Amino acid sequence: MKASLQVLLLCCFALANANVVNGWNPDGFISIDCGLAEGASYSDYNIGGLDYWPDAGFLESDTGISSYIQKSYITDHIDKHLWTVRSFPEGDRNCYDLSGSSEQVVKGKRVLIRASFLYGNYDGKNETPSFELHLGVEMWDRVQFRGPLDVVRKEIVHVPSSNILKVCLVCTDQGTPFISALELRPLKDDAYPTNASVAMNESLVGFKRYNYGAEDKHSIIRYPDDKRDRLWFPYDDASPKFISLSPIPPNPNEEVDENSYEVPSKVMETAVSKETAEENLTISWDPKHPTMDYYVYLHFAEVTRLLANQSREFKIYTNDDKLWFDKPISPAYFSIDTIYPESATSKAQWNLTLLKTQSSNLPPLINAMEIYIVKRFLKSQTRETEVLAMANIKSNYRLKRDNWVGDPCLPEAYLWEGLRCRYNNDYDPPIITHLNLSASRLAGNISLSISDLTSLEYLDLSNNSLTGQLPSFLSELRSLKVLNLTGNQFWGPIPQELIERTKYGLKLRIEGYDDTAPHSSCQSNNCDSKKTSKKFVIPVVTSVIPTFILLTGLLLFWRRKRKTNQGRLGETFDKKDGFLKSKNRSFTYLEILKITRNFERVLGKGGFGTVYHGCLGDIQVAVKILSQSSIQGYREFQTEAELLTRVHHRYLTSLVGYCDKDEHKALVYEYMANGNLRDFLLEKSSHVLSWIERLQIAVDAAQGLDYLHNGCKPPIIHRDVKTTNILLNEKLQAKLSDFGLSRVFTIEDGSYVSTRVVGTPGYLDPEYYESHRLTEKSDVYNFGIVILELISGRPVIVVNDEKSHILQWVSLFLETGDIKKIIDPRLNEEFDVNCVWKALELAMACASPIPIGRPNMDYVVMELKECLATEKVRRERQAQTFYSEEVIEVTPIIAQENSTIGPR
Numbered sequence: 001m002k003a004s005l006q007v008l009l010l011c012c013f014a015l016a017n018a019n020v021v022n023g024w025n026p027d028g029f030i031s032i033d034c035g036l037a038e039g040a041s042y043s044d045y046n047i048g049g050l051d052y053w054p055d056a057g058f059l060e061s062d063t064g065i066s067s068y069i070q071k072s073y074i075t076d077h078i079d080k081h082l083w084t085v086r087s088f089p090e091g092d093r094n095c096y097d098l099s100g101s102s103e104q105v106v107k108g109k110r111v112l113i114r115a116s117f118l119y120g121n122y123d124g125k126n127e128t129p130s131f132e133l134h135l136g137v138e139m140w141d142r143v144q145f146r147g148p149l150d151v152v153r154k155e156i157v158h159v160p161s162s163n164i165l166k167v168c169l170v171c172t173d174q175g176t177p178f179i180s181a182l183e184l185r186p187l188k189d190d191a192y193p194t195n196a197s198v199a200m201n202e203s204l205v206g207f208k209r210y211n212y213g214a215e216d217k218h219s220i221i222r223y224p225d226d227k228r229d230r231l232w233f234p235y236d237d238a239s240p241k242f243i244s245l246s247p248i249p250p251n252p253n254e255e256v257d258e259n260s261y262e263v264p265s266k267v268m269e270t271a272v273s274k275e276t277a278e279e280n281l282t283i284s285w286d287p288k289h290p291t292m293d294y295y296v297y298l299h300f301a302e303v304t305r306l307l308a309n310q311s312r313e314f315k316i317y318t319n320d321d322k323l324w325f326d327k328p329i330s331p332a333y334f335s336i337d338t339i340y341p342e343s344a345t346s347k348a349q350w351n352l353t354l355l356k357t358q359s360s361n362l363p364p365l366i367n368a369m370e371i372y373i374v375k376r377f378l379k380s381q382t383r384e385t386e387v388l389a390m391a392n393i394k395s396n397y398r399l400k401r402d403n404w405v406g407d408p409c410l411p412e413a414y415l416w417e418g419l420r421c422r423y424n425n426d427y428d429p430p431i432i433t434h435l436n437l438s439a440s441r442l443a444g445n446i447s448l449s450i451s452d453l454t455s456l457e458y459l460d461l462s463n464n465s466l467t468g469q470l471p472s473f474l475s476e477l478r479s480l481k482v483l484n485l486t487g488n489q490f491w492g493p494i495p496q497e498l499i500e501r502t503k504y505g506l507k508l509r510i511e512g513y514d515d516t517a518p519h520s521s522c523q524s525n526n527c528d529s530k531k532t533s534k535k536f537v538i539p540v541v542t543s544v545i546p547t548f549i550l551l552t553g554l555l556l557f558w559r560r561k562r563k564t565n566q567g568r569l570g571e572t573f574d575k576k577d578g579f580l581k582s583k584n585r586s587f588t589y590l591e592i593l594k595i596t597r598n599f600e601r602v603l604g605k606g607g608f609g610t611v612y613h614g615c616l617g618d619i620q621v622a623v624k625i626l627s628q629s630s631i632q633g634y635r636e637f638q639t640e641a642e643l644l645t646r647v648h649h650r651y652l653t654s655l656v657g658y659c660d661k662d663e664h665k666a667l668v669y670e671y672m673a674n675g676n677l678r679d680f681l682l683e684k685s686s687h688v689l690s691w692i693e694r695l696q697i698a699v700d701a702a703q704g705l706d707y708l709h710n711g712c713k714p715p716i717i718h719r720d721v722k723t724t725n726i727l728l729n730e731k732l733q734a735k736l737s738d739f740g741l742s743r744v745f746t747i748e749d750g751s752y753v754s755t756r757v758v759g760t761p762g763y764l765d766p767e768y769y770e771s772h773r774l775t776e777k778s779d780v781y782n783f784g785i786v787i788l789e790l791i792s793g794r795p796v797i798v799v800n801d802e803k804s805h806i807l808q809w810v811s812l813f814l815e816t817g818d819i820k821k822i823i824d825p826r827l828n829e830e831f832d833v834n835c836v837w838k839a840l841e842l843a844m845a846c847a848s849p850i851p852i853g854r855p856n857m858d859y860v861v862m863e864l865k866e867c868l869a870t871e872k873v874r875r876e877r878q879a880q881t882f883y884s885e886e887v888i889e890v891t892p893i894i895a896q897e898n899s900t901i902g903p904r
Contacts, residue, residue, distance in 0.1 A: 029229065030098060030184035032058055035066040035084035044080050048224030052081050055182070060095045060166070060405040064088050069120025073149060079181075082118040082151065087178035088169055093134075093414050095168040095405040096182055110159050110189050112228065115167060116181040117152040119145055129175020134168040137379050137410035141205060143177075153231070155206030157192050157372065162384045168406045185229045191260040194295060194374070195343050202344075204295055204372035208285065210235040212366050213244040213270030226264040232368065235272070242272035242281075245303050245365060256301055257335040267368050268301045268336055274363040281314075281354040281364045285371065293344035293374040296352070299367050300331040300339070306362070314364035319351035328357050331365065344374045380429040382409040382421070389452035390416070390432070396447045399440060408432060417852040420845065422455070434458040434855070438484070446471050455479050458859055462509070463487035470494055475501050482859060484509040507858070585645065585657040589664040596623050603675075606738075614668070621656055622672065626665035636740025637665050643739050647712060651704030653727060653737040669737070672727035677701075677734065677786075681723060681793050683826075691831035692875060693732055694790040695839070695868040700734035701726045702864055705783060706857035708742075709776045717743045717774060721782035722763050722796075723789050743774060762796035762805060767851050777851035783860065784846025791840055793824030807847055814844070835870045838863065 029050065033042075036054040043049045064086045068074070074083050088094040098113075113135070119128050128145035133154055141154050169177035194202040211221055214234035223229035235242075247254070247269055256265040274281050287294065302312065312331065316324040316339070325339050354364035381387065390408050393399070401417050409421035409430035420434035432453050442464035450459070451473040457480060466488040474483065475497035483498075486509050494510070502508050587595070595614035603611040609627040613620065626637050644655035644667075659666040674680070677697060680689050689697070701721075708716040718725075719741040727737045741758050757769055765781040768774055785796055788806050796806050813821045820829075823836055842863050848854050855863075 028186045030182075031081070032096070032182040033081040033084060034179045034181055035064075035068075035086040037066065042080070046079070047222065047229075050223060050229075052181075055086060055096065058096045058098065058182070059086075060097050061091070061400070061402075063090055063094055067122040069118060069122045070124075070148075073118075073120045078118070078151075081181040082116060082120075085118070085120070085122050085178045085180050087123065087176050088171070089176045091171070091402055091405070093168050093170050093403065093406055094177065095166045098165045098167065098182075098184055099163060107160055107163050108189075110157065110187045110191065112185040112187055112230065113156050113158055113167065114181075114183045114185070114231075115154045115179060116183070117143055117145075117154075117178065118180045119148045119150070119178070121148045122178070123176070127175060129177065131172050131174065131177035132170040134170055134406070135203075136164075136166060136377060137381050137407045138377050139170075140167075140375065153206075155231075156375065157187065157204040157206075159203070161377075162381055162387075164381060164384055164387050164407075166406055183229070187228055188260045188262065191262070192295075192297065192372075193340075203375045203377060205375045206370075207288070207294070207373050208369070208371040209233060210369045211267045211270070212242070212272040212368060213246060214267075215244070215246070215270070221264060221266050225266045226262075228262055232264070232267050243275055245271040245273055247303055254334060259336045259338055261297070261299065261336070261338050263299050263336055263338075263368055268299065269303055269334075271301070271303050271365040271367040273365040277356055277361055277363045279363055281366065283352045283354075283366070283369065285350050287347065287350060288373065290348040291346055293346045294350070295340060295344050295372045295374060296350075297338055297340045297370040297372075298352075299369065300329060300337045300365070301335055301367050302331040302333040303365075303367070305333060310362055311360050312362040312365065313357045313360040314354045315357060317353045317355060319347070319349060319353075324352060329364075378427075379410055380427055382407050383429040383431055385452045385454075386432050389449040390419075392449035393437075393447050396444075396449065397437075397440070397442045399437075415850075415853060417850070420458070420853065420855065431455040433479070434859075436460040436852070436856075437464070439463040442466055444468075446474070448473065450474075451476065453477070458482045458855070460484040460856075461488065465489060467491070470498065472497055474498055480506060481862060482507045482509075486511045507862070585655070587657050587659045587666070587668060589659055589661050589666075592623060592625075592659050592664070592666050592668075595621065595668065599625070613671070616656070616668075620671035620673070622669045624667045624669065637667065639742060640739045641667060643716065643742055643744075647708075647716070647739075649704060649707045649711070651700045651707065651733075651735050653735045672735065672737075673730040674728035674732060676724045677726040677728060678723035678789075680728065681789055681824075683793075688826045689732075689790075691827050691836070692868070692871045695835075695864065695871055697726070697728070697732065697734040698787055698790055698839075699861065699864045699868055701736055701786070702783065702857060702861045704734075704736040705779055706861050708736075709779070709857045714744055715776060717776055718779050718782075719743055719774070720759050720763070721779050721786060722760050723786055726786070765851070766849055775851055776856070777854045780846050780854045780857060780860065781848075781851075783857070784843045784848075784854070787839060787843035787846065791824065791836060791843065792822050793826060810840075810844070814840075832870055832874045835867050835874070838870075839867050842867075 031050050031052045032055045033052040034055040036052070038054050038056050041051060041053045043051050065088075067085050067087060069078075069083055069085065115133060126148060128148060128150075130142065130144045133140045133143055135156060135158065140156060143152055143154065145152060167182060169179060171177055192204055194204070209230060209232055211232040212235050214221075217234045217236045219234065221232040226232065254265075254269075256263075256268040272281075298316070306312065313328050315328050318324050324341065329337065329339060331337055354366065356362070356364055387408060390404075394404055403414060404416050406414060408416045408419055409423070409432065412423070415421065418434075418436040418440075419432055421430040422433050423430050433455055435450070435453060435456060435458070438460045439462070442461065444466065445468040446461065446466060448471070450456075451471075454477065456477050459474075459477070459480060459482070462484045463486065466485075468490065469492035470485070470490055472495040474480070475495055480501075483506060490510075498506075498508070592614075593599075595616060596612040597614070599610075599612050601613040603613050603622055605611070609625045612623045612625065614623045615621065641655070641658050641660070644652075648654065653672065654670045656668040656670060658668065679685060680687060705718060705721060708718055716739075718736065718739065720738060721736070725736065725738040726734050728734055757764070757772055759765075759768075759778075759782070763782045763785050765778040768778045768781075785806060788794075788810055789796065792806065792810065794806055794809065798804050798809075810822055813819070819833065819837060819840065822840065823831070842855075842860065846854050846860065
């Protein structure tokens, strides 16, 4: 029996602890004392024994500092849950997650949320801060103080549009945000109705709540008198003069009949009125702002038993003498009648006048009033399943990222690191399209929660410690275009479904994959290298073998059929596709003089030196001569020569050779007949690039940059991508040039390298400029600016222009949605608008101020190719339409000739 009792006690103790940890309350309340030490929950018997819990279990991150207000401020007059605060000196946004903490936090259920703040000089600075309070993805209100003992309470009556409910504090650089308490109280669903057509979007921010006729002008009525724990403040304004009404004699056993609002009897058993029936009862208040819409709820109940010859009936008018409520009000004894308008109203000054009707011989009365400001939450939160998926991913992998709090996609300024989202409009939820968890120290299996991110287009899990077999659900992500799994410890066969997806456009990267089962008896030193998993080889073989056969055939053909050009200096060159490949890349200075005809023709000048036109036989070249006074130029010369002797790609300018003889330094390149891209974008250019030409140039240059980042081992960062460093050949094929500032990226963890800042003003990555931390994303930023130049034809910086930088200028028109103001007018609307939008969105993503928000170059290439394909389709349709129109015009003439010839 004794043992059974112990078990029962242990179970009860565990159940009690579970309730405290999870934030449950018999009344469905959530009561959080922010800053309270873990395990220090308590019951506040000054508030009906309400249980308050520490906030640690509700915080989305382990940030924040717990503090007590100044000791001298802790008195019996200050509620206990205001004694402690949690402040957030770090992070722009810090959030509390109330989702699932109470059975009342469900979609469509009306709740009252209250956040309380008491500064109390907790930090000893005696400087009250100001910051924003957000509910979900939009601002709820701004928190400001009149002094260190000013208790600020923010209330809102809210109907959650999903089961996700988060309250966030957002720093505005006006002091450190903090919070004292956070409370949630369920309400009846039919209380506080708003306009039915927008009910799910209209919330009510508390402005005033008055208890008229209260005898104690200092006490606040709340729980347990108010079962919903609203705070009813006594009306203590000396003007206008009211007389108080209360039951005579008061009957302690009498309760007011409630309606949906459940206003407590203690509030409704008192009222105010006027001394004579001829006096009007007027209620006035100044709104926060004359344009704000308000809902006003007036609560009435007769508090005295009327005699047979007494009657109380009145109407309510606004300050413009309009009838506010269409029916006369005759309060019933101890029965609540609540009056509210059909829709929200805004006024510069609020006056409600209660005027008795002709049949009444008693003056009007009022018991209580609530005033709310309408807050319309117009933006939809991120799709609920995806929010929960990201929360599970964060929890499963124990990810700690500074900004992984609140909604993953909104507000856009607080987009989670490593994510990109698609925003359709304010009413549709954003969806997550990109998840980059590369080098995030992930371990274990691939989380099943990723399968809930059904709109993913790009998933990067590379360079982690993930193990196990690849899950088949990855193939079910139908929107997935890029899947990077390189640098993990997966084993076993690749799912056949995933292999099939690679045949239909999925770009799968999985270098270093071990296709054998774990603990296999076959070791690396005695394995037959030919025994590899067919399931792994298939996606590689299907793409490599045809390419290999084709290249081999072309090579044999080239060896048999090539026509060589024998130069005067004894070099043999292949002119196919503009490549120049020399057997001997070292030139003497005398040979340089001969190639340039004694530096006869200048092509351009730069910090490095001067570029001259030259000829090797009948092959044109460009010769860059190092200025002898340029110390920096010599370093760039070395860098570029070393890099181009080992890097070759279709979309990178080719190095023919070099001269490094004593003080004479020169680099010999293939000749690009059409110069640089910037010259073609100038207004004075004789050839206006069409939209399809601009897209093709962007695709070419992007592929060159993608090769530097992803095709070179180790990767190379260009550091000076700009339109003057994108050269065009006679076919307008684009190639990246000028690699003097390039940097080989040898950091093993792939994060960043600290280096001096180099580059060109206007193109410089702001993050790189501030932190000196160089990453591949610095090149991506540069390329985003290049795309903006291609779209607009505008220089990066315009002197004497208020919006001098192209990003500022573009952002100005994006705010208004007027994209045609951005597009180069010389294109004469010869483009697909959706295609331009796509390119513009890509450019803005590339030029994001936050590097993690920028895409990788392989994704940029893919998106630009899609834009190019769209434009080609448009051009083909346009050509077909033109052809059809020509046929229609010609046909009648042919018919007429035939009719003439026929009879003859």
